Amino acid sequence: MNPLPTLYGLIGKTRHGIARIRDGLATLLPATFPAAADHRWHQMPEGVALWSPQAAVEGRSVLTWVGGLYASQTGPAPDLLPTLQRRGSAGLRDLAGEFALAHWDGDSGQLLLARDPLGQRHLFIREETDCYLICSALEPLLADPAFACELDYESAFNYLSFGMPLAGRTLARQISRLPAGHCLSGRPGQPLLSQRYFSPLSHDQQKVVDAPYQQQLIATLDDAITRRVVEGRQALLLSGGVDSSYIAGTVARRFGGERFDAYTIEFTDPGTHNEVDFAALVAKEAGIRHQPVPLGVADALKGLERVLQAAEPCSAWAAITHWHILGEIGSQSHQHLLSGLGADEVFGGYSRYLRHYRLLRLFDADWPHAAQIDAADAVLWNPQLTRSKHFPGVPRFFDDIALRQGLAEPYRGWNFAPLLATFYRECRQIKPEAHLFELMVAHECQHRIPDLLFTDFEPIGRELGIRTAYPFLDPAVVQQACALGASERFFVENGRWRNKKALREMAVGRVPEAVLRRSPMSYNAPFVIWMTDPAFGARVRSLLHESGLAHSGLVSTAWRNKIDQTVRSLASRRLPGQQKFAEQMWAFITLAGWYERWVERKLPASFGGAAPTAAHAEAGLVKV
Incomplete structure (x- = not known):
């Protein structure tokens, strides 16, 4: 593994750029990339430079990467360099874990860049005149004094609409982001070409859960949880909902509750709702130590300032609570954390899923089937129908009315429908018979999870030295859950719609009945x-x-x-x-x-207006 917590690399884009890399990088190296003598970097005569790499076959195959892999269902975690040497990008399909990597194959003269299937790690590329700058963190690319950051207004429009930049882009012009589950390949002096290697869409999973398939689902999820448990004490985010309670019940059954500490945010301001009582009930039954973490407005203001320092803006204000609770977890010497994030997305927990399912089903009922085209495809031919019928994602901040009333010209006339149609057309090519829930889950896995949730939460954990594991986002779990149909996601009970039907049935016996039957309630930050x-x-x-x-x-x-x-x-x-x-x-x-x-670079700082951070210290530019 890369001894640096951040991946750095350069690849020549033009003949001139290749020559400059060969001549020693002096005029290409950003001030925020590691330059200290004790940071080993490997320079290739072909015009590629990678920092702190692993090498094999007399230096002809070079890998630098960050993250961590989990053991497979049949054996230990694979050795990444031999896997890539032997299989190339095909080897990425069998990896479970978090990673961003750069692999140079000297025999073929090709560089491979990749990001993990669900995008827990990021990989950014800043395009310069003569080279591509590669980094697993955005801040070193932004904080470089030579970089004049400009706002990408199309990504800003998308951020106000959906809480994230455009797919494959960032809010900064010139800096792109490799999409989750994708890899880039290219040779020095040639364009970098993108390829998808993972999709949650699968032809081998069931839509309806019978008794044998329920046992298979339970086995897959339990295996994902088990492989993410570490030796010694481990922390657990416990909200008191079905998702985190399932994890708590599973680890207590398998390993004993005394190895785990559960933490729950407790809002202290008057008029707020809390889940502490449900979480305490789960922890008591599982034999897990439970600690409420009080959070009031003074703590929220501190968290707000931390959020505003981020290299990427956090569109979920839960980032404030995440700073606070992870700070408490870190203060108790925890370095490993289990989270139930992802269950709502893949098992069906959002009412917005149900609304769009209904919209498309109603459209399908009125669609003239004699036209010999599926209704879901037919919607894609009409931008207005695409905009109103197809699922655009769970968060919707500026809706159509707000966009028209709030944005100035020409921005109020922009339309996200073409990009939405492009995504769903790709899904229909991958799996032509994919049903509506599969399409919606695939959208969440490609956009919201990697480029909103992980963007908001993962940098916090890394800054505090905490590695978070997400069992519900194991690729095998995601593919099985993605295939579940409407009847396995939502059901009516006592005249009210309930969610996550399949998961609730899987949880019987290991989650308290009171949690399974609790009334729906929003426990959002106040x-x-x-x-x-x-x-x-x-x-x-x-x-x-x-x-x-x-x-x-x-x-x-x-x-x-x-x-x-x-x-x-x-x-x-x-x-x-x-x-x-x-x-x-x-x-x-x-x-x-x-x-x-x-x-604007308004904050006091030493690098072009950006406050020095751990990335600068890592590069040997500042002392901490």
Whole structure:
């Protein structure tokens, strides 16, 4: 494994760039890439440079990577370099874990870049005139004093709409992101070509769960959990829901509860809902130590400032609570954490799934089947139908009305339908008979999980020295769960829709009945209540009204004032069903904070306006 916590590399893009790499990198090396003498880097005469690599076959095959792999169901974790030497990109399909890698094959003269199937690790490419700069973290590419960061307005539009940049891009022009489950290959002096090597869509899984298949699902999920348990004590995020409770019940049964410590956020501000009682019940039955972690508005303000320092903005305000709870977990010397994140996406936990399923089923009922084309495909031929019928993702901050009213010209006329259609066309090529839930789960696995959730949460854990494992996002679990049909996801009980039917049935006997039968309730962070605090509210409004982004012409002054006034009224009257305005405010202010730091470079710092971080210390540029 790469001894540096970050992967760094260069590849010549032109003949001139290749020559400059051969001549010693002096004029190409960014100030934020490691240059200290004790950081070994390997320079290839062909015009490729990789930092801290593993080498084999007399240096002709070179690998640098970050992350970690889990054992397979049949044996230990594979040795990555021999696997890539032997199988190339085909070897990526059998890997479970988190990784970003760069592999140079000297015999073929080809560089392979890859990112893990669900995108827990990131890989960024900054395109310069003569070379591609490669890094598994965004900050070294942004903080480079020679880089003049400009906002990618198309990605900003997508961020306000869905909480993430455009697929394959970042908010910074010139810097792209390798999509999850994809690899890039290329030779120096030639373009880098993208290829998908993983999809949650599979032809070998069942849509309906019978008794034998339920046992197979349980075995696959339990195996994924077991392979992520480490020796010694391990922390567990315990929300009191079915997902994390399933993990708690499983590890207690297999290893004994005394090896685990469970942590649950407890909001302390008046008027907030908490899951502490449910989590405590689960922990007690499993014999696991349980610790509530109180969080009030003063803690939230500290977390807000940490969130605003991120190299990528966090569109989920749960990032505030994540900073707080992981800080507590880290203070108790934990380095390994189990999380139930991903179960809602792959097993079906969101009402938005059900709404879009209904929309397409109604369209299908009215579609003239004599036309000899599937209704799901037919929608893709009409941009307006694509926009309204096909599932665009769970988070929707600026909806169509907000985009029309809030954005200035020409941005209010932009349309995400062509990109949505491109994704679903690819899915239909991979699996022509894929049903609607498979398509929606595939969308979440390609977009929301890697480029929103992991973007928001993973950098926090790495900065605090905590490695988080996500059993529900094991590739084998994802492919089996993705295939489940509507009847295995949602059901009606006592006149109300309930979710995750298959998972609830799998959990009988290891999750308390009270948790399985609990009424649906939102346990979201109380952002609106925090806005009533003078310090917290003032910090948010300064970004809303005074930031450079506020005056960039992207979002109108009238709309920003409307958001502010609406959120103020929500805080005083607690109106139900109006949280979307607070979410729109959050999306804008996190984007504004990113814009201030990286485009305007307003924060005091030593590198072009960016505060020195652990990445700079790692590179030997600052002392900590």
